[in-house]
Amino acid sequence: MTHDIHIIGGGLAGSEAAWQLAEAGVRVRLSEMRGSGDGTAAHKTDGLAELVCSNSFRSDDATSNAVGLLHQELRTLGSLIMRQADLHRVPAGSALAVDRDLFSESVTTAIASHPNITLVRERVDALPDGPAIIATGPLTAPSLATGIAEATGREALAFFDALAPIVHRETIDMEVAWFASRWDKGDTKDYINCPMTKEEYLAFHAGLIAGEKSEFREWEKDTPYFDGCMPIEVMAERGVDTLRYGPMKPVGLDDPRTGRWPHAVVQLRQDNAQGTLWNIVGFQTKLKHAEQVRLFRTIPGLQNAEFARLGGLHRNTFIRSPELLDGTLRLKSRPNVRFAGQITGCEGYIESASIGLLAGRFAAAELRGETMTPPPVETALGALLNHITGAAVAETYQPMNVNFGLFPPIEGRTKKADRKRMYTDRGRAALADWITPPAEPADTRSAVSQTV
Template sequence: MPCDIHIIGGGLAGCEAAWQLAESGFRVRLSEMRGADPTRGGEATPAHKTDDLAELVCSNSFRSDDAEANAVGLLHQEMRTLGSLILREADKHRVPAGSALAVDREGYAAGVTAALAAHPNIDLVRERIDSLPVGPAIIATGPLTAAALAEQIGGATGAEALAFFDALAPIVHRDSIDTDVAWFASRWDKGETKDYINCPMTKDQYLAFHTGLVEGEKTPFKDWEKDTPYFEGCMPIEVMAERGVDTLRYGPMKPVGLDDPKTGRWPYAVVQLRQDNALGTLWNIVGFQTKLKHADQVRLFRTIPGLENAEFARLGGLHRNTFIRSPDLLDETLRLKSRPSLRFAGQITGCEGYIESAGIGLMAGRFAAAELAGRTPAPPPVDTALGALLGHITGAATAETYQPMNVNFGLFPPIPGRTKKADRKRMYTDRARASLAAWIAESSLEEASSAGHGILVGS
C-alpha cells in the first residue's frame, strides 16, 4: 500500500502515532522488526517476550489514574480526550490496582495489535529498518534501537548527541527543601549568582550515610546491560563509596570552598543540588546517579540535612538506553532541525515511562497529520501535561546534561501568587483542563478552515 508517512517502531509511541495519523485519514507504513523473517533482518530484542505491538516489558502499570492530584493521571485524561489508542485499550483491559491504571498486559497488547492491523489506513510490516527514510517519517524505536539504525541516527544527529547509557541523579521539588538548614552558594563564592543549594553533613552523619550507601539493596543490571561498562562520568555513588570511606568527600560531596553560614566553616561533607529546569521548580542532587532500589533511595536521601521532607520528581538510576539530546536537535513539534522530514517520538526523545512515551507518540502523530494536511502544527500550551512534557523534551534549559524524565508538576509553570500547598495540585489540573480545551477548540477551527480551502485529509 502506498503510504503518506513511515513510522519505525511498534512500541507505545509508534503505535499511538500511527493511530493518530490513520484516524486523520493518512496512510501509514508501520515497521516493526519483531516477528519478521530472521533471514530478512527480523530479530527479537532482549527485553521483549512476544511479537505483539506496544508490549509492556516491565511493569503492567501506567501509574496513577488520578487526574485531580497527579500529573500522570492528568496526562491520562488529556490523552483520552485526544482519542488515544493506548488509553482506550488500557481501559478495556484494566485490572484492579487501586487508583493506578494497571492492565492485563497480554490482553492489552493483543488489543493494540489487532486495532492497528485491522485499520484500513495502516500497513503493518514486520521488517527491520537499518537506514533512515527519505520521505516523511517518525522514528519511535525506543531505548533498544537496533545497532545499524542507531548508527544512522548518530550520523544524522552527531554521535555526541546520542546516548547509550542513562545516569540519572534524583530530582527534588524545590519547595520540599528545607532552606533553614541548606543554603545557597557557589564554591568559593565564584560568580555573581549562588547556583547551588548546599546540604551540610557532620562526620557522624556522613559516616552513617556512607554505610547506608554500601549496605543498601541495589537493582541488578538486566542481562543485555551487563556488557555496558561504567565510565567515570556516570559512576554510581554506591560504587564510589565502596572504593573507600573518604572517596565521596573528595568527589561529589566535597565540602572545600563552601562556608556554612551558621558556623562560618566548611562542613565535614556537603550534598549539592543544582537547578534542573528553567522554572527553578526542580533541583537535581549532583553526582548521585545510583542503582539503589527506590525505597532505599527515599529512606537514605531523606537522612541528608535539609532533605528530611524531600519530595522526589524522579529517583536515581543507571541503565542502558538510547536517546538523543532532544533540546538541541528537535524543534517544538519534534522535527529534527537538520532534517525536518524526520520526527522522533517516545523514549528515544528522552521521556521516561510508558504513558509519557505514548503521549509524545500521540503528539508526533498529530503534528505530522497537521503538516500533511497543509497546516502549521501548534504545540499544546505548556501548562497542560502534554505541553509540559513536550517542553522538557524540546526546550530543557540544561541541554548538555539532559536526561529522561517522567511527567510531574515540577515541569509545569508555577501557579502565580501565594497558594496553599494542599490546593496547588488541583489548581494545576484546573488550569490545564481549561488550556487544553482552548487549544483543541482553536485546532478544530484551523482544521475546518483548511478543509474549507480545499485541503482534504488523506489526499
C-alpha cells in the same frame, strides 16, 4: 498499499502515532523488527506496545496528579493506548494498571486491522528519505542508532531501565502478608504487603549489597542510571534507610497481626487480569537470577515464592532532544524526520504514548499543508513537549516523567494543599481552549454590499 509516512517502531509511541495519522486519513507504513527474526534483550513477545517493565501507567487521579492529568488529556484526544488500557485495567487502587498481555494483543489487533495502516515486520537500518517518525524506543537497533548519530552529529546518550520480578500469587503466604492500599491511601486494598522486622530488614539490606550482580558489558560501563527506575541494590548502597523511605516505606501500614507499622514493607501489585501474577513494586535489579530467588525468599510471606519472571536490566538510548529537535519534534538537520517516545528522552509508558500522539498529529497537519499549534505549556502534554524540545539544557538533559515541576508555576500566593488541584484545573481549561476551534469571523462582505 503505498504510504504517506513511514513509522519505525511499534511500541507505545509508534503505535499511538500510527493510530493518530491513520484516523486522520493518512496512509501509514509501520515497521516493527520484532517478528522478523530480530528481537531485543527486554521484549518477550512480538506484540505491539508490549510493556516490558511494570504493568502500571501510574496514578489515574486527574485532580491532583500530573500523570493523571496526562491520562485525561489523552482520553480527550482519542488516544488508542488509553482506550486499550481502560479496557484491560486490573485492580491497582488509584493507579491505572493493565493486564499486559491483553493490552498488547488489543493494540496489535487495532493497528493491524486499520485500513490506513500497513504493519510490516522488518528491521530498518537507515533513516528514511521521505516523511518519517522514529519511535524505536530505548533499544534501537545498532545499525539505525548509527544512522541517527550520523544525522545528528552526536552520539546517543544511554542509561539503564530495570525490570521488577513477578511472583505467582498462589505461592505468597497470606498468613504473613495482608492486603492494603499503597501506604494505606484510599479505600481499596489492592496491594499485598509483606512486613519486615528491623533485624529482617537489615539482613535483607546487607544481602542486596553483597549479592552477586550481573557483569556489565564494555559498552554499558560509565552509563548513568535514571532515578525513576533505580535498581534496588543501587538504592541500598545510598544508605541503610534509603529503601525504608522509598519502595519499602511502612508508613500507614498497620500489620493486622500486631496493630503496628512494621520496620519496612515489601509491596506487590497485581500484574494480570486473573490476579495470578503480582510484581514486586520498586524491585528492579541487576542481581543474578539465582541470587534473586535466594534473597527474595527471605522476605516474610515470600519464603515459598515462585517467580514468573525475575528482574533484569537493559540499555536505554535517547537523543539530546532540546538541541536536536524543533518544537514539533522534527529533526532540525533533517526536517522530514520526527522522533517520538523514549528515544526523545521522555520516561514512562504514558509519556511515550503522549509524544507519539503529538508526533502523529504534527505530521498529519503538515501532510495536509497545515500548521498545528503545540499544546499550551499549562497542559500536561504541553509541559512534557516543552521539556523535550526546548526547556532543558541539552548538555544536562536527562529522561523525565511528567510532573508539576515542568509546568509554569501558579502565580500568586497559594496554599500548598491547593496547588496541585490548581495545576490540574488550569491544565484542563488550557486543553479545552486549545482543542476548541476559533469562532469563524463574521462575513462582512454581504453586509457591506447591502449598504452600498
